[in-house]
Amino acid sequence: MLPPRPGVGFKPQHFQDLLDEPGPVAWLEIHAENYMGAGGRPLAQLRHLAERFPISVHGVGLSIGGEAGLDPDHLARLKALCDWVQPASFSEHLAWSSHAGVWFNDLLPLPYTGETLIRVAAHISHAQDLLGRRMLLENPSSYMTFPESDWPEVEFLREICRRAGCGLLLDVNNVQVSATNLGFDAMAYLAAYPIDLAEEIHLGGHRAEVDADGATVLVDSHGAPVAERVWQLYADVLRHGPRPTLIEWDNDVPEWATLCAEADRAGGMLEGS
Amino acid sequence: MKQTKLAAALLDPDSPLPARFAIHRNTVFHSLMAALEAGFPVTRRLVGADFFAETARIFLRQHPPRSPVLMLYGVDFPSFLQGFAPAQSLPYLPDLAALEQALRESYHAADLPAITAEAFAKLTPVQSLRLSPALRLVRSDWPIWAIWTAKGEGPLPPVDGTDVVILRPGFDPLPHPLPCGGGVFLASLLEGQSLGQALSDTPTTFNLTAVLTLLLRGNGVVCGA
Numbered sequence: 001m002l003p004p005r006p007g008v009g010f011k012p013q014h015f016q017d018l019l020d021e022p023g024p025v026a027w028l029e030i031h032a033e034n035y036m037g038a039g040g041r042p043l044a045q046l047r048h049l050a051e052r053f054p055i056s057v058h059g060v061g062l063s064i065g066g067e068a069g070l071d072p073d074h075l076a077r078l079k080a081l082c083d084w085v086q087p088a089s090f091s092e093h094l095a096w097s098s099h100a101g102v103w104f105n106d107l108l109p110l111p112y113t114g115e116t117l118i119r120v121a122a123h124i125s126h127a128q129d130l131l132g133r134r135m136l137l138e139n140p141s142s143y144m145t146f147p148e149s150d151w152p153e154v155e156f157l158r159e160i161c162r163r164a165g166c167g168l169l170l171d172v173n174n175v176q177v178s179a180t181n182l183g184f185d186a187m188a189y190l191a192a193y194p195i196d197l198a199e200e201i202h203l204g205g206h207r208a209e210v211d212a213d214g215a216t217v218l219v220d221s222h223g224a225p226v227a228e229r230v231w232q233l234y235a236d237v238l239r240h241g242p243r244p245t246l247i248e249w250d251n252d253v254p255e256w257a258t259l260c261a262e263a264d265r266a267g268g269m270l271e272g273s
Numbered sequence: 274m275k276q277t278k279l280a281a282a283l284l285d286p287d288s289p290l291p292a293r294f295a296i297h298r299n300t301v302f303h304s305l306m307a308a309l310e311a312g313f314p315v316t317r318r319l320v321g322a323d324f325f326a327e328t329a330r331i332f333l334r335q336h337p338p339r340s341p342v343l344m345l346y347g348v349d350f351p352s353f354l355q356g357f358a359p360a361q362s363l364p365y366l367p368d369l370a371a372l373e374q375a376l377r378e379s380y381h382a383a384d385l386p387a388i389t390a391e392a393f394a395k396l397t398p399v400q401s402l403r404l405s406p407a408l409r410l411v412r413s414d415w416p417i418w419a420i421w422t423a424k425g426e427g428p429l430p431p432v433d434g435t436d437v438v439i440l441r442p443g444f445d446p447l448p449h450p451l452p453c454g455g456g457v458f459l460a461s462l463l464e465g466q467s468l469g470q471a472l473s474d475t476p477t478t479f480n481l482t483a484v485l486t487l488l489l490r491g492n493g494v495v496c497g498a
Contacts, residue, residue: 037345062341105308108297144292
């Protein structure tokens with residue numbers, strides 16, 4: 001289990017800063033696919049950090065929501081990584097990313113239907129059985145809905161957990177992004193969300209764009225500070241008690257001090273919760 | 274909407290899409306473009322950002338990644354450039370891209386302990402050398418080491434041969450120009466030929482000591498037969 005304190009997404013440029021001055025950072029998250037090479041600096045750094053910090057392995061490549069079965073080669077790579085890192089947590093996304101052998105490098109949306117629910121739950125069970133560990137499933141950032149969707153997202157997540165025995169990762173920024181883009185109330189979403197199943201929280205930055213119709217679209221960019229509205233939602237979530245909380249900043253990665261300040265803010269709120 | 278239809282539209286800018294799904298098409302394109310820019314920085318610098326973007330745009334549609342492990346995405350880029358008509362005026366470009374791809378492969382290659390001086394001294398001509406998994410040989414008819422080193426600025430540094438060996442003494446791979454005969458010598462060793470056999474393929478002017486010194490300093494020879 002990860003400690004109910006702040007963590008950050010590890011970036012190689014912060015390696016020395018992190019060792020010298022970890023500040024409030026109590027654990028680290030890595031993207032599994034960046035550590036699937038045979039050796040060299042990435043694996044050496046991870047080996048060093050895993051001896052000092054609890055590690056969360058966060059996958060972006062399993063394509064849990066894909067129509068086809070999970071890629072056995074990728075599952076094997078994931079198992080090899082988890083077996084040596086022995087992460088405190090493993091998480092993936094409610095999304096698909098590959099189709100017919102092509103990898104799109106994005107978290108793509110799926111409709112929420114009885115059919116997709118059965119498939120996603122089966123994929124998670126398969127992955128958990130093979131990896132020999134429980135998975136946390138992250139809610140997506142959405143830009144569109146599918147007309148055939150007949151399950152609300154929170155109910156879809158809850159039912160997947162019931163069937164597959166997995167837990168949840170609550171990305172509060174994704175809730176705000178989806179709420180803005182799809183026009184629902186983020187607070188209502190959080191009120192309906194099965195918070196007791198959430199074992200980790202993600203906070204990240206988004207950017208606002210204006211689409212062709214003049215509507216504001218929030219894009220889950222992970223390239224900015226956490227938005228004030230997201231901090232407010234986070235405070236509301238913490239009423240249910242502290243959870244390990246990650247500051248996610250993957251693009252235009254800032255100086256270590258800037259990242260630490262974000263983690264510090266989360267840490268202060270966690271202590272008060 | 275079935276994933277087959279959405280997937281096809283992701284790589285085709287002219288394909289109709291639900292309006293907001295275009296945000297994903299944009300992300301797919303930009304993230305793969307970023308992966309190619311990170312992988313081929315010198316190639317990009319030499320051809321310019323616009324030409325590179327146009328080339329990469331065509332490449333990534335024809336050769337999208339086949340794996341979520343993107344660290345080596347672009348393995349087909351050098352051969353793509355070979356057949357890419359707008360790049361024919363820069364005939365060395367495919368080999369330069371191959372050098373950059375090989376640098377990344379070396380960076381992520383397995384770590385094996387270097388051979389000790391004692392073990393190396395005991396080697397005989399009938400034995401083969403076990404070369405490091407991080408060693409890469411890039412053979413070319415063009416001075417790609419000099420082109421890579423100059424990075425489009427200033428005159429090219431002088432160089433004897435045109436073949437390049439990449440060595441990774443620690444975590445950072447570095448390319449080195451090979452003297453005349455070095456390429457054929459290392460190619461033979463990589464095929465598993467003995468030191469004596471590899472040497473017999475080289476020209477009489479081949480400087481064995483220089484190449485062996487280079488290999489040993491760069492941890493290019495590892496333990497074991």
